[in-house]
C-alpha cells in the first residue's frame with residue numbers, strides 16, 4: 184500500500200428520510216478542522232435511493248465535495264450492500280481518513296468495512312488531531328478509569344474511526360458555500376449474505392431527552408439504594424432539571440439507560456450539571472465536562488469529579504440534599 | 515446444528531463489586547470474568563440446544579493461557595467443547611488481528627451454522643470483533659440482537675436488532691454471525707450436573723504450530739493496523755471552588771449560587 188496515494192477526509196452521512204442527522208454535521212465540524220490542517224479536501228459520502236435530503240447543507244457545514252451513490256438496494260441500511268458500495272468508493276477515490284458515526288448503523292458497518300479494506304478502526308474517539316507526519320492522532324479514554332490513550336494507524340489507509348454524538352461541535356453553517364457533487368453508479372448483486380429487512384419498528388422514546396436539558400441533576404452509586412432515587416427526583420423537580428446517571432447505577436438496573444451520561448451514554452452540555460455521589464471516572468467525565476457550570480457533591484475529597492467541577496461540595500448528599508430541597512420548596 | 519460462541523475474559527468491573535458498608539469500590543481483587551454479554555451468547559446457545567435435537571456448542575477464546583479458567587467456567591453451562599487459541603505472537607493484537615485469528619481458528623474447527631458473540635467486551639467496548647469475524651468468514655451478520663427465532667427448516671433465522679429508537683426485524687440466512695445484547699435472555703446459574711460434566715471435557719489448545727494458515731504479518735503487535743502509542747492521565751481542567759461548613763451553611767451558599775445562576 185502506498186500511503187501517498189490516499190488523500191482527503193471523508194465523512195459518512197447518516198440521515199432519516201429527508202433529514203441529515205445532527206451528528207453528521209458534528210463529524211463535518213471536526214473533519215473540516217482536520218482537512219484544513221492537512222490542506223486537503225473534506226468530502227461527504229452519501230448512499231441511498233432517491234435521496235431527498237438537502238445536500239447543500241453538507242456544503243454549508245464544511246464539505247468541499249459530495250460523493251453520492253444511488254442504488255435501489257441502498258434504500259434502507261443493510262450491512263453487505265453498504266459495505267460493498269463504500270469499499271468501491273474508497274478504492275476508487277482513496278481517502279486517507281474515513282469517519283463514521285458511532286450509531287447502531289455506524290457500529291455495524293464500520294468494522295465490516297475496516298476488515299474488508301484491511302485497515303484499522305478506533306471506536307468512540309473523543310479527541311482528534313494531525314501529527315507532524317500527517318498521521319491521524321486518535322485519542323479516547325482507556326479501560327482504566329483515568330487514563331487517556333492515543334492510537335495511530337500508521338501503515339494502513341484509510342485511517343478509520345467512529346465518533347459518538349455531541350463530542351464535537353458543527354461549524355457555523357455558511358449558506359454561500361457550495362461544492363461539487365460526484366454521482367457514482369455501481370451494480371450491486373444480491374447474495375446469500377444479504378439480510379432481508381422484514382420490519383423497522385420505531386418505539387416511543389422514554390421521556391428523558393437529557394441532551395436538550397438546561398439543568399441536569401446526575402446521580403451515581405453514592406445514592407446507595409434505588410429507593411433513595413426519590414430524593415434526586417424531588418430535587419430535580421424543584422429546579423426543573425432532567426435526571427442523569429452514571430453507568431454504575433444503569434448497570435445495576437436502578438435507572439434506564441436513557442439517563443446514562445458518559446462515553447457510552449450521552450454527552451450533555453447543560454447550563455448546570457449537578458453531580459451527586461458520582462466518583463468521576465474519565466468515562467463519565469467525557470460526557471459532561473463541557474457543561475457550562477458543574478457542581479459536584481461527594482463525600483470523598485479525592486473524588487476525581489472535583490477536578491472538573493466549578494463548585495465542589497465535600498459532604499454527604501443525604502445530609503445536604505434534603506436541606507436544599509426544604510429551602511427550595513419553602514420559597 | 516453447530517454453534518460456536520466467542521468469549522473473552524475481561525477484568526471484573528468495579529460496577530458489580532463494591533464494599534457493602536460504604537459502597538466504595540472494592541479494588542482488592544480484580545478477577546478475570548467472562549464478558550457479561552458473552553454469557554448472554556452462551557445462554558442463547560444453550561437455549562437453542564434445549565429446543566432442537568443434535569445441537570453441539572463449542573466455545574472459543576483467543577488470549578493468554580490464563581484464559582483457560584474462563585473457558586472451563588463456560589463449559590459448566592453445558593457446552594460440548596472449548597478451544598483456547600493462544601500463542602506469544604498473538605499478544606498485542608487489535609480487533610482486526612483478533613478477528614482474523616479467531617476466524618482462521620473457526621475455519622480449522624470446521625463446519626458451523628451459527629456464531630454467537632457478545633455485543634461488545636466491557637473492557638475496550640469497541641464491539642468490532644464480531645463484525646470483523648463475519649467479514650473474514652464472508653458470512654452475514656446481525657449486531658446488537660435482542661431476539662433470535664428459527665425458521666422451521668433451521669436454515670434461516672429471524673432476529674431483532676436494536677437501534678437508537680426501536681429495532682429492526684431481519685431475516686438472516688445461516689451460517690451467520692450474531693452479536694447479542696443483554697435483553698436477549700437472563701443467563702442461568704449452571705447446574706451441578708453440567709458443572710460436573712464439564713470437569714471431564716479437556717480444553718483444546720491451539721497455537722501457531724497448529725494454525726498454519728495464519729499469515730504472521732497480520733497478527734500481534736506488529737501486524738495490528740492500529741497502534742496504541744501513548745497513555746496519559748486525564749488532565750485537570752478547572753480551579754474548583756470548594757464550599758465547606760455545616761450542611762446548613764453549605765446549603766445556604768449553594769442556594770445563593772443557584773440563585774445567581776437563575777435556577778431559583
Ligand SMILES: Cc1cc2nc3c(=O)[nH]c(=O)nc-3n(C[C@H](O)[C@H](O)[C@H](O)COP(=O)(O)OP(=O)(O)OC[C@H]3O[C@@H](n4cnc5c(N)ncnc54)[C@H](O)[C@@H]3O)c2cc1C
Pocket residue numbers: 325326328402403404405406428429430431432443444445446447448449459460461462463464465466467470480481482483486498499500501528529536537538539636637638639
Ligand atoms: C469502556 C467503558 C465505558 C464506560 N462508559 C461509561 C459511561 O458512559 N458513563 C459512566 O458514568 N460510566 C462509564 N463507565 C464506568 C466508569 O468507569 C465508572 O465505573 C462509573 O462511572 C462509576 O460510577 P459512579 O461514579 O456512580 O460509582 P462509584 O465510582 O462507585 O462512585 C460513587 C461515588 O459516590 C460517593 N459517595 C458515596 N456515598 C456518598 C454520600 N452519602 N454522599 C456523597 N457522595 C457519596 C463516593 O465517594 C464515590 O465517589 C465506563 C467504563 C468503561 C470501561
Ligand SMILES: Nc1ncnc2c1ncn2[C@@H]1O[C@H](COP(=O)(O)O)[C@@H](O)[C@H]1O
Pocket residue numbers: 520521522549551552574575576577609612616630631632633634635636638639640641642643644
Ligand atoms: N479474544 C477474544 N476471544 C474470543 N472472542 C472475542 C475476543 N475478543 C472479542 N471477542 C468476541 O467479540 C465480542 C466483541 O468484542 P469487542 O470487539 O472487543 O468489543 C465479544 O463479546 C466476544 O464475543
